Amino acid sequence: MHSPDEIIHQPVRLKIMAALNTLEAKQWLEFVALKSIVKATDGNLGAHLGTLENADYVQITKDFAGKKPRTRVRLSPAGREAFARYVADLHALLNL
Numbered sequence: 715m716h717s718p719d720e721i722i723h724q725p726v727r728l729k730i731m732a733a734l735n736t737l738e739a740k741q742w743l744e745f746v747a748l749k750s751i752v753k754a755t756d757g758n759l760g761a762h763l764g765t766l767e768n769a770d771y772v773q774i775t776k777d778f779a780g781k782k783p784r785t786r787v788r789l790s791p792a793g794r795e796a797f798a799r800y801v802a803d804l805h806a807l808l809n810l
Contacts, residue, residue: 718800718804722796722797722800726762727765727766730772731771731789731797734789735789739789739791740788743787744787771797773788
């Protein structure tokens with residue numbers, strides 16, 4: 715049995731991964747909406763997203779909606795697989 719993925723296991727990152735996992739594979743979630751879901755500050759969410767992006771678990775895009783800057787996030791294929799493994803590892807741990 716594997717131990718749960720330490721990158722995902724941190725509470726805010728777990729909330730981020732769980733929220734993004736509810737979306738379709740190619741669907742993006744705006745930073746502002748994700749911030750509201752996980753109840754994090756801009757800086758805190760940005761730092762956790764940086765960790766997840768460095769692990770190739772999320773993809774981040776920045777563009778403009780009209781004249782306003784917009785940041786959007788989605789799970790990468792590797793992130794979707796990592797989250798599925800994380801959930802399976804927790805199930806295995808709870809079924810001992």
